[in-house]
Amino acid sequence: MTELEKLNAGLEYDFWDPKVDGLKIHALEWCRKLNAIPMQNTEEREAAIKSLFSSVGENATILPVFNCDNGKNIHVGKNFLTNYNVTILDIAPVCIGDYVMIGPNTLITTVNHPISPLGRRRHLGIAKPVSIGNDVWVGGNVTILPGVSIGNNVVIAAGAVVTKDIPDNCVAGGVPAKVIRNIENDIKEKD
Numbered sequence: 726m727t728e729l730e731k732l733n734a735g736l737e738y739d740f741w742d743p744k745v746d747g748l749k750i751h752a753l754e755w756c757r758k759l760n761a762i763p764m765q766n767t768e769e770r771e772a773a774i775k776s777l778f779s780s781v782g783e784n785a786t787i788l789p790v791f792n793c794d795n796g797k798n799i800h801v802g803k804n805f806l807t808n809y810n811v812t813i814l815d816i817a818p819v820c821i822g823d824y825v826m827i828g829p830n831t832l833i834t835t836v837n838h839p840i841s842p843l844g845r846r847r848h849l850g851i852a853k854p855v856s857i858g859n860d861v862w863v864g865g866n867v868t869i870l871p872g873v874s875i876g877n878n879v880v881i882a883a884g885a886v887v888t889k890d891i892p893d894n895c896v897a898g899g900v901p902a903k904v905i906r907n908i909e910n911d912i913k914e915k916d
């Protein structure tokens with residue numbers, strides 16, 4: 726198996742492998758372009774977001790500085806908003822629904838490194854997908870860890886570290902994040 730095949734199979738891979746490392750080039754180039762486009766050039770920014778991501782719905786707003794690791798592993802629905810300094814390490818797929826807002830300085834990471842120092846000296850990584858449902862507000866300074874699924878109609882409180890799945894219809898917060906309270910979904914068909 727090549728290192729890329731191992732990565733895509735969810736196995737440990739060598740992140741120094743040139744083909745694995747090469748995935749960053751597209752992201753670095755398009756993040757640099759997107760971050761440099763003035764905010765008032767809406768159409769140019771939307772075109773850059775489309776080039777950066779695998780898929781994105783209408784009305785995407787991404788404030789600078791945005792960074793990601795591949796871009797083509799990011800799938801986003803409509804009405805997506807990220808505030809300043811959001812980072813998505815999309816070594817594995819990151820699937821985000823409709824009407825999702827992400828607060829400043831938030832990190833979504835799909836990648837872990839071994840706990841063993843020998844594994845880290847061998848530059849091993851392991852990637853697991855992250856998914857976020859519809860109508861989710863992720864507050865500022867949140868960290869979402871590899872393999873986590875967040876349901877629909879969820880608020881992640883500022884500063885949370887989300888280590889495990891979060892169900893639908895709740896506010897979750899803390900380190901590690903736990904459900905703080907359940908909330909109603911007041912969305913109707915016409916909304």
Ligand SMILES: CC(=O)SCCNC(=O)CCNC(=O)[C@H](O)C(C)(C)COP(=O)(O)OP(=O)(O)OC[C@H]1O[C@@H](n2cnc3c(N)ncnc32)[C@H](O)[C@@H]1OP(=O)(O)O
Binds near residue numbers: 826865
């Ligand atoms: C897209 C953007 O740009 S977002 C802009 C950036 N803004 C932010 O990041 C703000 C995020 N907002 C928060 O974190 C808010 O505290 C909210 C939305 C989670 C408040 O949610 P509510 O359900 O109304 O919480 P409420 O204020 O009633 O507090 C409920 C409990 O949760 C606790 N709590 C509230 N916020 C947090 C938090 N960030 N972390 C941990 N616990 C929290 C409260 O202390 C309280 O605990 P208690 O019952 O023991 O007293």
